Amino acid sequence: MNQSIALVGPGDRQVEQLLRGRGLTVISWMERDLAGRSQQVSAATDFVMIDLRDQPRLPAALEAFCRQHPAVPVLLLVSSLDPVLMLEAMRAGVKECLQYPFSAEELDTAVARIAVSRDTGPVGDVFAFLGAKGGVGTTTAAVNVATELSRLKAGTVLLVDLHLAYGDAAIYLAAEPKFSVADALENTHRLDAAFLQSLCVKTKAGPELLASPDRALGLLVDAGRVRALIDAAAHHYRYVVLDLCRTDPAVLDGLDPVKKILVIANQELATVRGASRMADTLNKRYGKDRVVLAVSRYDPNAGIGQEDIERVVGSKIRHLLPSDYRVALEALNTGRPLSLGNQTRLAGALKVLALELAELSNDARPRQGGRSIFGRLRGRS
Ligand SMILES: Nc1ncnc2c1ncn2[C@@H]1O[C@H](COP(=O)(O)OP(=O)(O)O)[C@@H](O)[C@H]1O
Numbered sequence: 001m002n003q004s005i006a007l008v009g010p011g012d013r014q015v016e017q018l019l020r021g022r023g024l025t026v027i028s029w030m031e032r033d034l035a036g037r038s039q040q041v042s043a044a045t046d047f048v049m050i051d052l053r054d055q056p057r058l059p060a061a062l063e064a065f066c067r068q069h070p071a072v073p074v075l076l077l078v079s080s081l082d083p084v085l086m087l088e089a090m091r092a093g094v095k096e097c098l099q100y101p102f103s104a105e106e107l108d109t110a111v112a113r114i115a116v117s118r119d120t121g122p123v124g125d126v127f128a129f130l131g132a133k134g135g136v137g138t139t140t141a142a143v144n145v146a147t148e149l150s151r152l153k154a155g156t157v158l159l160v161d162l163h164l165a166y167g168d169a170a171i172y173l174a175a176e177p178k179f180s181v182a183d184a185l186e187n188t189h190r191l192d193a194a195f196l197q198s199l200c201v202k203t204k205a206g207p208e209l210l211a212s213p214d215r216a217l218g219l220l221v222d223a224g225r226v227r228a229l230i231d232a233a234a235h236h237y238r239y240v241v242l243d244l245c246r247t248d249p250a251v252l253d254g255l256d257p258v259k260k261i262l263v264i265a266n267q268e269l270a271t272v273r274g275a276s277r278m279a280d281t282l283n284k285r286y287g288k289d290r291v292v293l294a295v296s297r298y299d300p301n302a303g304i305g306q307e308d309i310e311r312v313v314g315s316k317i318r319h320l321l322p323s324d325y326r327v328a329l330e331a332l333n334t335g336r337p338l339s340l341g342n343q344t345r346l347a348g349a350l351k352v353l354a355l356e357l358a359e360l361s362n363d364a365r366p367r368q369g370g371r372s373i374f375g376r377l378r379g380r381s
């Protein structure tokens with residue numbers, strides 16, 4: 001969707017061009033328009049940018065404007081981040097400050113942040129799956145948990161394959177996506193419900209999928225963009241499941257909106273060591289409560305046992321997903337998540353994991369009240 005921005009200030013063609021270059025429609029306002037355009041504001045303006053580079057003082061009508069139009073966020077354009085002015089601006093209700101000169105990326109990030117701040121609706125739960133090593137069963141766990149969550153009928157579920165290259169969640173779900181996380185990450189400034197949904201495919205298993213790209217990204221991804229994508233997804237879906245890539249620092253640094261991060265290990269020495277380092281870093285960055293240790297392809301007779309893993313990683317294993325190569329492989333090859341098939345022990349363990357994440361017991365009824373994507377479409381989008 002094309003967003004429109006009211007630009008208040010002396011009029012700078014270079015700034016206007018930068019805004020238009022990011023797909024924004026620019027309307028020019030005088031300072032007095034902040035007080036005088038009350039009727040038209042909400043319908044035609046997504047947000048307001050006030051250019052304070054020449055005169056670093058807030059317009060007299062700003063505070064009243066923010067109060068009257070809480071759904072129209074205000075962003076300041078400044079030449080320096082003066083702390084006194086910043087504090088005053090925050091008190092007046094300003095949502096964001098952008099320092100000039102700014103890059104296209106900085107503008108996108110600021111616009112994405114205020115777009116989310118404008119959306120005050122309910123926020124869905126986000127669960128991230130991160131393998132301590134490739135091949136441990138992370139995508140299998142993420143795909144099946146997303147499938148189980150969609151069977152709860154508590155609201156829409158989105159699986160995001162956050163591998164910026166070579167992700168394979170689409171194969172596990174027999175999906176043929178036209179778009180991918182590349183399109184989302186390149187357009188974080190316009191990630192409203194309609195645009196986000198247009199990038200996803202509905203899978204036969206239930207969840208929608210935002211797939212990994214099969215092309216190179218047109219920009220360098222930073223944590224701000226990853227966070228903006230996760231935030232947008234959480235605002236439009238009841239549950240969001242992330243299949244993460246452990247070698248991408250921008251992705252691992254953008255997980256602030258995530259409720260639980262599952263570290264998936266198995267019973268190989270190298271993986272257990274990897275899980276230990278990973279859990280340590282995540283505990284420090286996001287807090288121990290959010291980091292959950294699970295072991296996949298679990299074999300009770302393996303040389304490295306449950307307690308060995310717990311000792312090395314320094315936390316309790318919360319979930320054991322039994323080894324069942326035949327069932328896992330058949331699901332992969334047919335593109336039908338194993339949780340939709342026979343009642344195997346592996347399917348049962350994945351269901352328990354999904355229910356625990358959703359804070360439901362095995363026999364509990366699904367929590368009602370999650371809104372469908374259409375129910376969550378904002379009035380002005
Ligand atoms: N619990 C399991 N038991 C046995 N094999 C599994 C299990 N989970 C996954 N697999 C198999 O292991 C391989 C890698 O699984 P995948 O989920 O793609 O791992 P990752 O995403 O960690 O690379 C696949 O062939 C898959 O079928």
Ligand SMILES: [Mg+2]
Nearest residue numbers: 138139140168
């Ligand atoms: Mg994988």
